[in-house]
Amino acid sequence: MYNLNLNLNMKLQFLLFSLLFLCACQNNHGASNPYVEKGNAKWKAKDYKGALLEYDQAVKAEPDYALLYLNRAKLKWVLKDNNAAIADYEKAISLDRKFSLAYILLADIKLNSKDTAGALKVYSRMIDAVPDNFNGYLHRAQVEHKINNNKAALQDYNKAIALNEKDGTLYILRGYAKHDLGDKNGACMDFNKAKGLGDNTADDDISLLCR
Numbered sequence: 001m002y003n004l005n006l007n008l009n010m011k012l013q014f015l016l017f018s019l020l021f022l023c024a025c026q027n028n029h030g031a032s033n034p035y036v037e038k039g040n041a042k043w044k045a046k047d048y049k050g051a052l053l054e055y056d057q058a059v060k061a062e063p064d065y066a067l068l069y070l071n072r073a074k075l076k077w078v079l080k081d082n083n084a085a086i087a088d089y090e091k092a093i094s095l096d097r098k099f100s101l102a103y104i105l106l107a108d109i110k111l112n113s114k115d116t117a118g119a120l121k122v123y124s125r126m127i128d129a130v131p132d133n134f135n136g137y138l139h140r141a142q143v144e145h146k147i148n149n150n151k152a153a154l155q156d157y158n159k160a161i162a163l164n165e166k167d168g169t170l171y172i173l174r175g176y177a178k179h180d181l182g183d184k185n186g187a188c189m190d191f192n193k194a195k196g197l198g199d200n201t202a203d204d205d206i207s208l209l210c211r
Helices: 008-024 034-044 048-061 064-076 084-093 101-113 116-129 135-144 148-163 168-180 184-196 204-211
Strands: none
Touching: 034 048, 034 064, 034 101, 034 116, 048 064, 048 084, 084 101, 101 116, 101 135, 116 204, 135 148, 135 168, 148 168, 168 184, 168 204
8 A cells, every 4th residue: 555645644643733732722611610721731831640630620620521531531641541541532422422533532542552443433433423524534534544445445535525625635545545446547636636726745646656
């Protein structure tokens, strides 16, 4: 299978980092929950254990607020307590079934633990809960592609694109799946579509795979 190019990987990582930073730092409950502000300050200072103690108190004060469990789960993951992190992600999902980022981060833990089947199940749960969010199909497709289940990956990329037609990255990813299925013409059409949408990373793929 042809590997994703460096620019594409950096782009996907930046998008996820942006989501994580926003989720950690922008908390509408900060005014009513003083532990959140203290926890975020300690988090920023890399005092993760101290931040976790503050988030424990924040959760006690607002036990039905899903975002607190998600942020606490990230702290537990940093502290290498994966089982506790998984429990908090599941709690966040139980409180907000459409909390897309909780599914994505839960699946990421499973992928890091080499539990590919578990990650695919999490993405499928996300798709069931929020079928109009292209990210569920995108993430499931990337895992399917990684394990060379390219037909399933292609189907999911098709669904992701149907929900988000203006994202050039999706066409590049689908192009890789088509390429690995032997559809060079289809792959090159997707790379050129991505270029037309303003994704400059497509130039490398066109140069390497479309000659």
